[in-house]
Amino acid sequence: MISLAVDLRSDTKTKSTAGTRAAMVAASVGDEQLHEDPTVNELCARAAALLGKPAALFLPLGTMCNLVSVLVHCRPGEEVIAADISYFISSESAGAAAGT
Numbered sequence: 001m002i003s004l005a006v007d008l009r010s011d012t013k014t015k016s017t018a019g020t021r022a023a024m025v026a027a028s029v030g031d032e033q034l035h036e037d038p039t040v041n042e043l044c045a046r047a048a049a050l051l052g053k054p055a056a057l058f059l060p061l062g063t064m065c066n067l068v069s070v071l072v073h074c075r076p077g078e079e080v081i082a083a084d085i086s087y088f089i090s091s092e093s094a095g096a097a098a099g100t
Helices: 018-026 038-051 062-073 087-098
Strands: none
Touching: 062 087
């Protein structure tokens, strides 16, 4: 039986196809922090347009996304309410504590 589920918890869980690897090799690249990467710029523009927002931000890691969301929604000294079994609580909460 073939499973159609894709495990996106880690980039090491899934293997890129030959087509994906070829696209990565052929992609134009640049420094995304200086807004010089055309692929990232296009991705951000498309995401912003889809969501009806003036701009979007590229965050390459789930951990980075979680930390940014906590720091945007909570001020120093405030509490984060999450399930005790959540990955954020078990593995990422120190980042939020250090970011305050």
